Amino acid sequence: MSKTALVHHPNSVMHKISEYHPERPERITAVEDSLAANGLTDLLVHQQARQAARSELVQVHKPEYVDWIFEHAPTAESETIQIDGDTAMNVYSLPSALTASGAVLDAVDNVINQDVENAFCLVRPPGHHAERAIAMGFCFFDNVAVGAQYVMDKYDIERVAIVDFDVHHGNGTEDIFLNEKRVLFCSTFQEYIFPGKYAPSQPGHLVNVPLPSGTDSGLYRQVFSEKVLPELDAFKPxxxxxxxxxxAHKNDPLASLNLEAEDFGWITEQVMEIADAHAQSRVVSTLEGGYDLDGLAQSATQHVKSLMRLN
Ligand SMILES: [Zn+2]
Structure with a gap:
């Protein structure tokens, strides 16, 4: 078994976009309940996330954009501001977004310092649609990008890989690191759905893998083995x-890929083999989407079990 941190914060259940929005606080509690039901809670190293500082966010986001969010974030319970058609902030959204990014920073520190082997950040709002200067798709700050920039800046890490298996393309992370050759970004996603745009792949730097609606376990595993794993291995992150x-779980209401919960455990194991070979096993994971509460809870549990090397 590996020592795996679960990084979280009470703020993660306070941010709310609207009453019936799919990116809702229950996503966090569903995963917590499933980890408990599977006997994993006491085996994880629990850490409370800190808040990311403005100075850490502006390494990947435009300072004017970060300042705009800070200035416009609601300050009263009754207040909400609409950012786009499906992204809004309540009074808790800014602190939640800051701890979602801060969780990844804490996870990086703890993995680099070998307090734990790897970490899962069970936080929201998600981040991978937030571009350098745009909040979109339920995201304000790109948590994984904030963490990747931090590990390069603070610890002189020269090759960072980001594996994004969310069913939506990670346009924010792509936008932020498009010209950063120290980062290999790999994104598998359903084609033609939100956000509806992606750059052409660049060997050794950017691997975009659009998948047709209905992609099942067999096809996903084949494509991941052929297109993502060899690039990752060659990059030596x-x-x-x-x-x-x-x-990408089969029951998700926002997309139509047909993965099973076990597939997320399999993806995790494949990438961990590469981390074992090149990265001293150093892996940090952070929650993005997943909107069927049962599918999310079971899939995240398989992911965490694989991080813990219990699968
Ligand atoms: Zn998604």
């Missing part, structure tokens, strides 16, 4: 991040 979205 010193540190690996997961943008862990579980909305």
């Amino acid at each position: 010193e540190f690996i991040f997961f943008s862990a979205g579980f909305d």
Whole structure:
């Protein structure tokens, strides 16, 4: 068994977009309940996330954008501000977003310092759609990008890989690191759905893998083995991040891929083999999407079990 941190914060259940929005606080409690039901809670190292500082966010986001969010974030219970058609902030959204990014920073510190082997950040709001200067798709700050930049800046890590298996393309992470050759970004996603745009792949730097609607376990595993794993292995990353979205699960209401919960355990194991070979096993994962509460809970549990080497 490996020592795995679960990084979380009470703020993660306070941010709310609207009453019936799919990116809702219950996503966190569903995963917590499933980890408990599977006997994993007491085996994890629990850490309370800190808040990311403005100075850490502006390494990947435009300072004017970060300042705009800070200035416009609601300050009263009754207040909400609409950012786009499906992204809004309540009074808890800014602190939640800051702890979601801060969780990844804490996870990086603890993995680098070998307090734990790897870590899962069970936080929201998610981050991978937030571009350098745009909040979108339920995301404000790109948590995984904030963490990847931090590990390069603070610890002189020169090759960072980010594996994004959320069913939606990680346009924010792509936008932020498009010209950063120290980062290999791999994103598997359903084609033609939100956000509806992605850059052409660049060997050794950017691997975009659009998948047809209905993609099942067999096809996903084949494509992941052929297109993602060889690129990852050849890149020899010193540190690996997961943008862990579980909305490619077959029951997810926002997309139509047909993965099973076990597939998320399999993906995790494949990437950990590469982390074992090149990255001293250093892996940090952070929650992105996943909107069927049962599917999310079971899939995230398989992911965490694999991080713990219990699968
Ligand atoms: Zn998603």
